[in-house]
Each structure stands twice: as C-alpha cells, then as structure tokens.
Amino acid sequence: MQDIAEQLLAWHALGRPFAVATVVGVSGSAPRDPGAALAVGADGEAVGSVSGGCVEGAVYELCRAATASGEPVLERFGYGDEDAFAVGLTCGGVLDVLVQPVVPGADPALDRGLALVAAGTPVALARVVTGPAAPLGTCLTVTAGTHHGSLPRSPGAAALERAAVAGARAMLEAGRTGRLVLGADGSPCAEERHGGVTLFVESYVPAPRMLVFGAIDFAAAVVRIGKFLGYDVTVCDARPVFATARRFPEADRVVVDWPHRYLDSQLDLLDGRTVLCVLTHDSRFDLPLLERALRLPLSYVGAMGSRRTHRERAAGLRAAGLTEAELARLRSPIGLDLGARTPEETAVSVAAEIVAHRRGGGCLPLGAGDGPIHHDRPEDGGAIGDRAAGDGAAGARPAGGRGLR
Incomplete structure (x- = not known):
C-alpha cells in the first residue's frame, strides 16, 4: 500500500470514501507479493495493482461494491481448469485479496495508520483476515512505542491483543510483511485454530x-x-x-x-x-x-x-x-x-x-526448468487456508471462488 499512500491520503484529506484491495496471501506462481494493493476512489478512479492484470477487473468491481455496501470481503482468486480464462490466474497461482472500504473518520486506527505511512514513519498495519476473535478488517496500527485500535472486548481478548501488538511490532522491527496466526490465548500458531485469529501485517519501513x-x-x-x-x-x-x-x-x-x-x-x-x-x-x-x-x-x-x-x-x-x-x-x-x-x-x-x-533465485534461464517461476518465501506466508489443501494444487479453488467470505 505504501506506493499508493499519497493518493489514499489525498482522498482521505478530502473526506472521500474509497476501497483498498490488498494481497494478503500468495501461493504458486502468483504475479504479486503480499502487500500489493489496488485502491478505487468514490469516483471510480483506480490506483495500484494486485495482479499485474489477471484479476484487476474483478477486484475493481469488488472495490466498487465494498464502497457501496461498507462491508469488507476476503476473496480468493485461483486457477480453474474448466475455464482457464475465466476470472482467475492463468499462471496457476492463488491470490487471497482483502477488500476493505475506508470512510475517513470511521476507523481512527486505520486513519492513523495511513497518516503514518504517508509521513514515512515506521509502522505496521495489522488487519484481521480470518477468525472469530474479531470482525474481518479490524485494524491495529503499531509503531515501535505505541499502538492504535483494539480487538473487540471479550474473554481473553486482552491477552490476544497484547500478543497481536507484540507480534506486529516484531515484524515491523524485521521489516516483514506477512501473516501472524495466534491462538485464542495469544500463543503463536503455525496454523489457524478455533477461537484464534489470523492477521495480515504490513510493515512500512524506510527504503533499504x-x-x-x-x-x-x-x-x-x-x-x-x-x-x-x-x-x-x-x-x-x-x-x-x-x-x-x-x-x-x-x-x-x-x-x-x-x-x-x-x-x-x-x-x-x-x-x-x-x-x-x-x-x-x-x-x-x-x-x-x-x-x-x-x-x-x-x-x-x-x-x-x-x-x-x-x-x-x-x-x-x-x-x-x-x-x-x-x-x-x-x-x-x-x-x-x-x-x-x-x-x-x-x-x-x-x-x-x-x-x-x-x-533465492537460481540464476538460470527460466526456460531451463519446469518448476515455479516465482520463489515462495516462507516469511511472507502462503495463501490463507493452505492448511486445508486437498483439492487441486496448493489448495487452489476455481477462479473467483467465494469460499472465504
């Protein structure tokens, strides 16, 4: 989102609502890394990209719908063998995309996060993408010394929030963007568990x-x-x-x-x-x-x-x-x-x-091998729900699948 932050802040300063679609999970030969974003303003103007073209049109429409409804949505785009040129990734990868409407003033934590990103201040935006502990899109804005926003108050929520802030802060210190999976008690998990939460953490740090x-x-x-x-x-x-x-x-x-x-x-x-x-x-x-x-x-x-x-x-x-x-x-x-x-x-x-x-590239011509073109980096995380993979490569669902809403 950092590369389109200037335009987002311009819309925000004018009080104009918009929607941001962010790649929050990747597996296989997907064209963009986690954190890639497309935003659509209230007038239909689009900035950024989530796929380099494959699913841009469909994501654009999801952004328009989210702006109208005010409801976030998590969508998976994969490869469908029955119709390879349907809305999906013909390269064979899988993208999970969080589409979140933004209304200036409605979410102080997200407002603060956008301002810090635009100012160049190191900050991590941690947004809920799955789990019953908090609604989809709930945002925690975390800096080195403080945080803004909170998870809904419920038994155990305080420990979960502390763990989410600590985990996001650790990822910020390392300059990492990716998933943070926590159990209901705040313990780190390798995979999603009942009662826990998965957050997508975007770290915004100065250029290397x-x-x-x-x-x-x-x-x-x-x-x-x-x-x-x-x-x-x-x-x-x-x-x-x-x-x-x-x-x-x-x-x-x-x-x-x-x-x-x-x-x-x-x-x-x-x-x-x-x-x-x-x-x-x-x-x-x-x-x-x-x-x-x-x-x-x-x-x-x-x-x-x-x-x-x-x-x-x-x-x-x-x-x-x-x-x-x-x-x-x-x-x-x-x-x-x-x-x-x-x-x-x-x-x-x-x-x-x-x-x-x-x-981690092999420095060989791409035509010399038959493996994935893009090298998956474990620290960035794969597609959400990969742990349940069982039908198709890398757990991919047919293009435009609605199973993650």
Whole structure:
C-alpha cells in the first residue's frame, strides 16, 4: 500500500470514501507479493495493482461494491481448469485479496495508520483476515512505542491483543510483511485454530539502503539501477574531485570520506536489508572497508575486480583475521556472468545478483526448468487456508471462488 499512500491520503484529506484491495496471501506462481494493493476512489478512479492484470477487473468491481455496501470481503482468486480464462490466474497461482472500504473518520486506527505511512514513519498495519476473535478488517496500527485500535472486548481478548501488538511490532522491527496466526490465548500458531485469529501485517519501513563505494563511471549506472529497485542510495569516495553531486544526480547523497570511516558512522542506520557495492578495486580503500562490512549482518556485500584482484583481496582479508565463513559472504567478482561490458550492462549484472540473492533465485534461464517461476518465501506466508489443501494444487479453488467470505 505504501506506493499508493499519497493518493489514499489525498482522498482521505478530502473526506472521500474509497476501497483498498490488498494481497494478503500468495501461493504458486502468483504475479504479486503480499502487500500489493489496488485502491478505487468514490469516483471510480483506480490506483495500484494486485495482479499485474489477471484479476484487476474483478477486484475493481469488488472495490466498487465494498464502497457501496461498507462491508469488507476476503476473496480468493485461483486457477480453474474448466475455464482457464475465466476470472482467475492463468499462471496457476492463488491470490487471497482483502477488500476493505475506508470512510475517513470511521476507523481512527486505520486513519492513523495511513497518516503514518504517508509521513514515512515506521509502522505496521495489522488487519484481521480470518477468525472469530474479531470482525474481518479490524485494524491495529503499531509503531515501535505505541499502538492504535483494539480487538473487540471479550474473554481473553486482552491477552490476544497484547500478543497481536507484540507480534506486529516484531515484524515491523524485521521489516516483514506477512501473516501472524495466534491462538485464542495469544500463543503463536503455525496454523489457524478455533477461537484464534489470523492477521495480515504490513510493515512500512524506510527504503533499504544501498552504499556504493567508489565514485567511478560504473557507480553512476549502479546508482540508477539501485534507485529503480527502490533503494536509498549513497555514493562514497575519499576523492572530492570524483565524489560530486553533479556526477551522481540520482544518488540520495554523495559523501566525501574514507569508505571504512563512513561505514563506521552509519552503523545505527544499517540493517539486514542493506547492500554494499564496493567498486573501488583499490586495496587502500577495499581492505579496511570489507574487513568491517563482512562482520556486519548486511544483506549483500559485493566487490568489483578481476579474479586476480579477488585472490589478493581475499588473502589480505585473511591476514586481517577474517574467517572463511566471513569471507564466504563476499560476492566477488561482483555480479552475475552476463557477458557485461559497459557500465550499464555491468549494473544490470550487479542488480541481478542482488535480486537473486534476496529472492533465492537460481540464476538460470527460466526456460531451463519446469518448476515455479516465482520463489515462495516462507516469511511472507502462503495463501490463507493452505492448511486445508486437498483439492487441486496448493489448495487452489476455481477462479473467483467465494469460499472465504
């Protein structure tokens, strides 16, 4: 929802009702991840996407109906063998979509959540998608220090709400979006249980950081593709004649400093989503930087250079005391073997390796295999109701099935 938050807040500020359809469960070869959203305003204007086109029309109509009725709905879209081109996913996957009407002022917790998302404040929106403990769409807005909204008061509800807030806060700290399944007593569950609740938690955190060390021509191309992938990008180089905003207009910041010293100054702002691209291939800069970087819990650390440079660099890092396990985290020479020559081609190679590392891709041509195109990530959760799968692949129901309402 974060990518369409600006439009949602504009509608909200004008007091206009709208409906938001959010992907809350995915299995199989579905086109969008959990959290993808489509919103439809009172005048019929649509923003965002939940499927890349497969079921957009049907979801649009559900949004219009939800705005008129004021009632949320949970809908499953799957693949129907009897009519592959009916409303559904011809790719064979399954999407669970929560369609929720929003009337400004009617739900203070959701109102507050939308405002925090638009302001860029780290926040988790936890909405009920199944379970008798609370109505569909009930929202808890959770930040690092407080929360807004509540579950309906009933025996055991206080413990369940505390667990929901704690679970959503933990997911916010990790930057995760996915399902949170709790028993009636608030205990975490692997699957839904009678009396419990399943919430879909959307974590909205600042963009992940990409640190590009080495203000060279290849860096400019890496900056551009890093921004395209949604990173907050910094270029750092100790040489002021090269590290200029004019040379890197698309970078969020250009820093003149020794790489290792700048890294040391950023420790509180780095996390498990941060990627480092070391393009200097100069041991004066590389070794002290990589000695620190490979000991941090970062997502990706890659370094440019020839195979000879890599061997010499690895030897220097071993001499500095790095273990083989720490050295194994270094992606060097940086990027995938695409036969890249130009800075732009090299940037594609680097970006491809970053995406493959993040998503668990095998780096093979898609045509070379016969498995799923999209890699399911356990932390994002599968389609709601997968535990009851028994009729069809991944528990899929025919397209447009109404069984989850």
